[in-house]
Amino acid sequence: MADRVDDLGRLRIACELAALCPPSETAFSVGAVIVGTDGRELARGYSRENDPHDHAxxxxxxxxxxxxxxxxxxxxxxxxxxxxxxPLTCSELILRAGIARVVFAWREPSLFVEGEGLERLRAAGVEVVELPALADLARAPNAHLLG
Known part of the structure; x- marks a missing residue:
């Protein structure tokens, strides 16, 4: 498993990536980082990085x-x-990829859709960890949507 001691550090990187997202009035700005079982970073991405419909x-x-x-x-x-x-949600893509663990900062508000990713991932046996200590950092690039 990835080094759990650095969960906050890795999640902070994901939150900082969200600031790179082109602004949108119809989607959240999100960042993501994938870490291998040996603790090495494999990939990172952010919303709308290559296409207006890309999720992080x-x-x-x-x-x-x-x-x-x-x-x-x-x-x-x-x-x-x-x-x-x-056609596929991020939860489905994560499950299809075989990812065993998801760490996130901020629960999806029901602004566009109902946020049920946590429940679906846990029901499928994925370990899901919420670290709300970084929720403010995750919300910051989305302040224009939150009023």
């Missing part, structure tokens, strides 16, 4: 051909469980 987890997953079985993904926002722009 999706962007990071697209950058690696590594076997992701047992890895950890850090995401500034709870991975989505409902999506209108693509």
């Amino acid at each position: 987890e999706e962007s990071a997953l697209a950058k690696t051909a590594a076997d992701l079985t047992g890895t950890t993904i850090y995401s500034s926002l709870e991975p989505c469980a409902e999506r209108r722009s693509r």
Whole structure:
């Protein structure tokens, strides 16, 4: 498993990546980092990085051909469980990739869809860790959406 001692550090990187997202009035700005079982970073991504519909987890997953079985993904926002722009949600992509652990900072508010990623991932046997100490950092690039 990835070095759990550095969960806050890895999650902080994901939260900082969210600040790179092109602004949107219809989607959250999110960052994601995938870490291998040996603790090495495998990929990182952020929302709308290459396409207006890209989610952060999706962007990071697209950058690696590594076997992701047992890895950890850090995401500034709870991975989505409902999506209108693509056929697969981030939760489904994470499950299909074999990622064993998800660490996130901020639960998805019901602004666009209902946030149920945590529940779906846990129900599928994924270890899900919420670190709300970084929620303010995750919310910052989304302040324009939150009023």
